[in-house]
Amino acid sequence: MSPPRGEAVPRRQFVNRLNDLSPREWIKFQKSWFVLNPPRRDAGVLTHPGKFPEALAEQFITFFTKRGQRVLDPMAGTGSTLFAALATGREAVGVELNPAFAAIAQERLARLAAELGESSPPWRLLCADARALLDLDLPQADYCLTSPPYWDMLRRKGFEGQRERRARGLPLAYSDDAADLGNIADYDRFVQEVGAIFDQVHALLRPGAYLTVVVKNVKKGNRMYPLAWDLARRLGERFTLKDERIWLQDDQRLAPYGMFHAWVSNTHHHYCLNFRKERERV
Numbered sequence: 001m002s003p004p005r006g007e008a009v010p011r012r013q014f015v016n017r018l019n020d021l022s023p024r025e026w027i028k029f030q031k032s033w034f035v036l037n038p039p040r041r042d043a044g045v046l047t048h049p050g051k052f053p054e055a056l057a058e059q060f061i062t063f064f065t066k067r068g069q070r071v072l073d074p075m076a077g078t079g080s081t082l083f084a085a086l087a088t089g090r091e092a093v094g095v096e097l098n099p100a101f102a103a104i105a106q107e108r109l110a111r112l113a114a115e116l117g118e119s120s121p122p123w124r125l126l127c128a129d130a131r132a133l134l135d136l137d138l139p140q141a142d143y144c145l146t147s148p149p150y151w152d153m154l155r156r157k158g159f160e161g162q163r164e165r166r167a168r169g170l171p172l173a174y175s176d177d178a179a180d181l182g183n184i185a186d187y188d189r190f191v192q193e194v195g196a197i198f199d200q201v202h203a204l205l206r207p208g209a210y211l212t213v214v215v216k217n218v219k220k221g222n223r224m225y226p227l228a229w230d231l232a233r234r235l236g237e238r239f240t241l242k243d244e245r246i247w248l249q250d251d252q253r254l255a256p257y258g259m260f261h262a263w264v265s266n267t268h269h270h271y272c273l274n275f276r277k278e279r280e281r282v
């Protein structure tokens with residue numbers, strides 16, 4: 001029934017069910033690409049060869065969760081996701097295989113929690129194999145943000161940044177552990193093993209929760225392996241693939257790969273693949 005003539009029409013109240021953002025902040029995130037040049041890393045996290053910036057994690061966490069909700073990262077590295085979760089008032093749960101990275105993450109999180117004092121949300125990081133995620137007795141999570149190894153790319157001769165890391169005496173790969181996904185040489189097996197971890201992530205997320213996976217297509221030999229697209233398809237068997245946001249880096253040095261004889265690009269973008277665990281799958 002419409003209000004009597006002359007009376008103001010009450011404005012419809014919108015309830016933000018997903019996050020705590022204003023409409024302006026919400027719409028900014030809806031652009032399908034963003035430029036983010038990672039700041040210089042401090043000495044501790046430099047030992048990790050494939051870290052994403054906390055600023056990226058913060059963007060995604062504040063979009064896909066509300067304060068007080070719980071964020072999961074099953075391949076936590078030096079803890080960027082967990083750090084950003086705590087810093088923005090979310091609980092954090094993570095798993096990392098490599099004890100050295102897990103120790104760095106623990107130390108960073110403990111320092112942040114001490115700075116936050118009583119307002120620090122609870123957090124938990126386990127040093128374990130994510131392939132056994134469901135055996136770890138983890139609580140249900142409201143969002144998962146993670147990045148798997150980009151296949152065994154760190155071991156590929158001539159991989160970007162390798163020469164510089166060697167010169168600085170930094171590790172070139174995550175570890176020599178047979179359980180390290182970055183040591184699986186067979187591409188199809190790698191996609192299946194990573195896929196099986198996300199089947200378990202699906203079970204750990206509450207219905208309606210989102211998952212973001214940061215990944216890149218990779219080149220090996222004379223061809224590209226569409227890792228981002230293959231994972232999108234594999235994970236889409238259980239989750240609903242919503243879209244991708246493309247993370248662009250425009251501060252990387254260009255290398256003259258293949259100059260004057262073959263087309264080889266400099267790949268300075270990553271895919272942030274967004275999935276949802278639907279309440280009901282249609």
Ligand SMILES: C[S@@+](CC[C@H](N)C(=O)[O-])C[C@H]1O[C@@H](n2cnc3c(N)ncnc32)[C@H](O)[C@@H]1O
Pocket residue numbers: 048050051052053074075076077078079080081095096097098101128129130131146147148149150174175179180181182
């Ligand atoms: C791309 S890195 C993640 C980096 C992290 N997002 C950060 O910013 O520090 C992938 C991580 O997966 C870890 N990893 C490899 N195999 C694993 C497994 N089976 N279980 C848990 N973590 C694993 C590696 O040690 C590495 O730290």
